[in-house]
Amino acid sequence: MSKDIKIKKGLDIKLVGEADKTVEQAIISNFCTIRPEDFHSVIPKLVAKEGATLQAGDVIFYNKSNEDVKFVSPVSGKVVEVQRGPKRRIDAVKIQADKTQSHKDFGVFDMNSGAATTKAHLLASGCWVFIKQRPYDVIANPEKLPKAIFISGYSTAPLAADLDFVLAGKEEALQAAVSALSKLTEGQVHIGVGSSNSPLANMKDATVHKISGPHPAGNVGTHINKLDPVNKGETVWTVNAQDLVIIGELLLTGKFNAERLVALAGSSVKKPRYFKTVIGSEIATMIYDNGVDKEGNDRIISGNVLSGKQLNPDGSLGFYDNLISVIPEGDDYEFFGWNKPIFNKISTSRALTFSWLNPKKKYELNTNTNGEHRAFVITGSYEQVFPLDIFPMQILKACKYEDLDEMEALGMYEVAPEDFALTEFICVSKQPHQDIIRKGLDLMLKEIG
């Protein structure tokens, strides 16, 4: 049954530098880097040693605690470097890409197959890692039967890639992926869309819901909470809409095609636009041409400005990301910054901050914290931007003092760090909410599993 979801609590953060809807082919990246840290809680067991030659779709490493979950190479080429950190932890696997790409053939998938075959096919082809689960916000455990699968086709995060644009024309692949996923759950596949023009709006084998309201209306966590919240002992799975395309193409063609449309956005980018590139590509292939000043003092982020990951200029695109945001660094002092009237920053209060005067204005925010870390003091402000039926401050405090019973009672099974991005943004005490939640989830995963 389709349901309209209207969110009232939230905040749209409007930033300068939204990507124009034009696509450029990115310079083909010579190297492709896969970082195990993109897959939270996975301990990789390396298969492709240094010097191994791979086709796109060949296994690089698998999950030590569940050998069925395999991570495959997005490109064909040669493993040139395995970067290791302390205790020989694998930090990154660097692959030099061939000039002409070859793909491993997994064979066209029979769409009438049952659940077990479908699952085995997704696991073998490396597409499983696109499926994440709640609780804990980690890669889905293939042994669990989820009560529902959630897909968000609506992005409300600041500067986010427009999913209607990047998914246009991919309906066939999307449908194949949705149909396959629908076999893996005892319940339904729920898809949230912003408008009926979305390529996902007419999917079969799924329930499509119309979403409206400010950010985090597009977050899949919001949809779960409003439609079918996770109870103790239950699991739901989530898949990024864009990764459905890769899953769908694999099913239809037999090839693991890691191509993806990526938005380059942010106020430090001269000409924000979309690029066609491959997972794990060096960002240097995209950010400099009509983009970022080489000498500039900028923050490069793989993902959005609320929950993305900071990159060095020689970094590479994150495994799940379809956005590179570049904003100015804010590592400078501001004279009397704490008491003078502020017109050029966003605020949800009116404490001599004037963003309420002009809600449509786009801002050029930098990475300054605008204040120092403090204990929790202000109450009632998080609730204004937090649409889930959960007490945000109470659950954060429960995570800080590591009370597992209380975390569970307050709804820890339902949340992911990104759900707390807005409360972290507006936090007067500058507390790292997403980090607190991540650590809390890790603790629960370790203690309760």
Place this chain on the structure above:
Amino acid sequence: MSLKSNLHTLKEKYKGTKMAPAFNALHTFLYLPNETTHNGTHIKAADDLKRTMNIVIMALLPCLVFGMYNAGYQHYVALGEIERSTGFLASTFWTMDNLIVGMWQVLPLVIVSYGVGLAVEFLFAVIKGHEVEEGYLVTGMLVPLIVPVDIPLWMLAVAVVFGVVIGKEVFGGTGMNILNPALTIRAFLFFAYPTWMSGDKVWVHGAVERDQMIANGSNLDAISGETILGSYAQSNMVDFSFLDMFWGLIPGSVGETSKFLIIIGALFLIFTKIGSWRIIASTLIGALTMGLIFNGVVSAEWIGETSKFYGLMNVPFWQHLIIGSILFGAVYMATDPVTASQTNKGKWIYGFLIGFISIMIRVFNPAYPEGVFLAILLMNVFAPTIDHYVVQGNVKRRMRRLKLKTA
């Protein structure tokens, strides 16, 4: 080298040393720090705790300035040197003479409050190695406004040390305290030095001094400056009009007399979204409810005119908001986010009970006829309990959902 880079060099020099928190506290007053985000949100909203506290101080400033004029005005009226006037803009009120007396009396209170309180804060920050948090900025401004004008400075200093250490630092500093520090300071004064905190001599500058002179044999008239509540409690005639009380040209604690300015402060706090309108509104509703109940008791003739409670019970319920410090307490004290209820539903209950109990204490305790600060302290203690039950509502809803599923 500019000031900015000089300070930056100094900051680097002090980094990691014991003095770092003290230096940083001063540095951040001049400059918003150059700290940047790491992983997590890469951008942050404009507000920080300093800005928030600053808004509250701005809302308090009119009360402070008015309090200074009023201190001088009450002094000269009591001496009989000027006539009592009416209206907010009365010409005998806003005079230089009044201001000078007021500043002479009130500024030392402000200086002692901030000086002693911040010294304790800095000391704890340096010992415990955490940053100096901004909580005391507001407390330090509240304290001079809620004490009688003639309170000896050493008493204030002792009380501030007690309030900051026992009321706040032992719990872990700003954000961790159970009781409102400013009210802890007032409670300490109230119970340790009751003669300086109530009665008919302490509210007007010079009254105590004059009393001592009379006791020493001087041939002078005693000055009496009773508060409105004191008069009611003793069933004396109140010779101030309703408007006098509203504008604030009456004896009382330094900053709480002008209801007009408190209302303006309240509107400012609510508009800036710093003060909780829920707490302010529910406190006033609670006070009105209790006032109505007492009015009902009187009109049902359950108590006679001879009862010692009759005077205050008979006050029309809405006038309870204008007399005493209920309005000041509701706007500036009850709304302290650390010690109030933290959930929105909890705030309604918390505020309502503060108003309700305030008026109850006011009526039933004629010896010290002001109950607002006691009511707020009491509810500070109960705020976590209220929150507990509100949060349990959410927890139970989650449990029910689970049971429905498994049933």
